[in-house]
Amino acid sequence: MSDLFADSAPLPLAQNAPRPLADRLRPQSLGDVIGQSQVLGPEAPLGVMLSSGSLSSLIFWGPPGVGKTTIARLLAQETDLHFVQISAIFTGIPDLKKVFEAAKIRRQNGQGTLLFVDEIHRFNKAQQDGFLPHMEDGTILLVGATTENPSFELNAAVLSRAQVLVLERLGPEDLERLAKRAEGELGVSLPLDDGARTALLEMADGDGRALLNLIEQVAAWKVDAPLTADQLSGRLMKRAAKYDKSGEEHYNLISALHKSVRGSDPDAALYWFARMLEGGEDPRFLARRLTRMAVEDIGLADPQAQAVCLQSWETYERLGSPEGELALAQAVVYVALAPKSNAVYAAYKAARRGAKKTGSEMPPKHILNAPTRLMEDQGYGAGYAYDHDAEDGFSGQNYFPDSMKRPDYYTPVERGFERDLKKRVEYFAKLRAKRSGS
Known part of the structure; x- marks a missing residue:
């Protein structure tokens, strides 16, 4: 069987072999993990499981760089389970069979297996179904990690046998703690003034691994005086915001935009509108959704709102990007401040129900x-x-x-x-x- 699946720890490195900062700072116990108190605290799900000595299969759902792999490895350590890590991207059915066979042998010898599956949502339905009998008979304790919404991406059968735990982006305080830990490991203070240090944390966008990679770059610079935020941004590229035009973030952000408009908050609406544009969203999609908001949430309370959206859409088509996006921004502000009514929308749905009922x-x-x-x-x-x-x-x-x-x-x-x-x-x-x- 391949060593890729048999070994729970990486091969030993030579003493002077280079190691990334993120690897050097990998927590050695769950108490060292920064953030995620909502799952690791004494009264949180994992804290309760560990204190009661009863760990169930888990699905970690969260963005990159928040500790999914690290927590899984430490759970195996805390519970004396053999840790096996695979990635759904590189693993096929024959590989899974080898993993399960090795886990059966360990079980016969009195040791359990914690199987950590990264990007578990990339397995198809048949592959996901393959985990079920081994979860049910105790051959493996499954810990899956996914950046996508498990409700949409994982089989109901797998979800029914595992508890979904949401891991969150690291906040500013968590990132600052991580930065100080990195400075201690490196034995240096980052050559940044307060504004630049704040900007560095923002560049990480809640991703601890990304922050450590940035810190490793900054710590190596030879400068005569602390850098300002502008100087830092000139030397580093900002990390691209998480956005998938066809995935969950797409629906999260359009929902945020729609509800900000419905809530008559033009500033919030402009922010989410800008977030989607920065993420590469098609302005035509936004134009269409703004028109829908005018019809659904404003209606006849301001009949002009629909016309404003259509005119802004047409203006965008004539001007293109980036000038035409200003017309869409005007529509965002207009619909956010317009009087709201869903009376026609509600009446239409009621009429459809009535038409269906009366035949x-x-x-x-x-x-x-x-x-x-x-x-x-x-x-x-x-x-x-x-x-x-x-x-x-x-x-x-x-x-x-x-x-x-x-x-x-x-x-x-x-x-x-x-x-x-x-x-x-x-x-x-x-x-x-x-x-x-x-």
């Missing part, structure tokens, strides 16, 4: 045309009141199927232009009630 009910005969004598004899069009002939242009007739109780779908709000529409709805309702009664 094939015929319209009342008095509003049907009678182009033939037979239809006229059947009463089509009989008794129809032409609204323009009424003194106030309103006949008050029923336009729903005869067997259907009149519903109230559209209920305008007391905001924006719908305030005027509400008055009209109430006016016609009174006239209708009066004339139906008479």
Whole structure:
């Protein structure tokens, strides 16, 4: 069997062999792990499992560089399990069979196996199903790591047998602790002023591994005076923000933009709009979603909002990037500050439910045309009141199927232009009630 799967520790290095800073600072116990108190604390899931001596299979869900691999390795150490690490990117069915066979032999010899599977979401359904019998009979304790939402990427059967733990991006305080630990390991202070040090932490974007790589570069510089933030940015490239135009971050950020618009916060809406553009999102997608927001969340409270979105979309098509994106930004601010109403949206959904429920009910005969004598004899069009002939242009007739109780779908709000529409709805309702009664 390949050593790739048999060994739980890397091959020994020569004493003077170079080691990356991230490897040198790898925690030796769970107490050394920076951050993730929500899963490692005494009352948190892993803390409770370890104190009770009952560790279950786990799925670690979180961004890169937050400690998924390290925590898995330390869990094996804490529970005296043999640690085996594989990556779904490089592992096929034959390799998995070897891993499971070796784990069975260890189990027969009295030792359990903690199998850490990096990028577990990259395994297909059949491969994921292959873990189930070995999880159920205790051959392996599975710890999977994924940067994607397990609800979408992992089989329900695997999820039912494992607890999902969310690992979070490292915050500024966590990154600062990591930076100080790195300075202690290197025996130097980073040649940065306060502003540059803050900028360095921001460049890591919550990724501890990325921060240590940046620190390793900065610590090697020979400078006469501490660098400023501008000088630092001139020497280092900012780490690209995490964004996948077809993945979960795409949906997270468009949700944040939509809810900021709905919440009438133009600053937050502009921020998420900018985040998506910086991540490489297609401005046309954003133009389409802004138009949908105008229709869904503003509606007739401000009929102009839809026109503003469509005009901004057209302006973008004529100007292109980057100038055309300013027109979309104007639409973002407009829809965020517009009066909000989902009355038409709610009415439309209610009408669809009503249409589905009533099936094939015929319209009342008095509003049907009678182009033939037979239809006229059947009463089509009989008794129809032409609204323009009424003194106030309103006949008050029923336009729903005869067997259907009149519903109230559209209920305008007391905001924006719908305030005027509400008055009209109430006016016609009174006239209708009066004339139906008479």
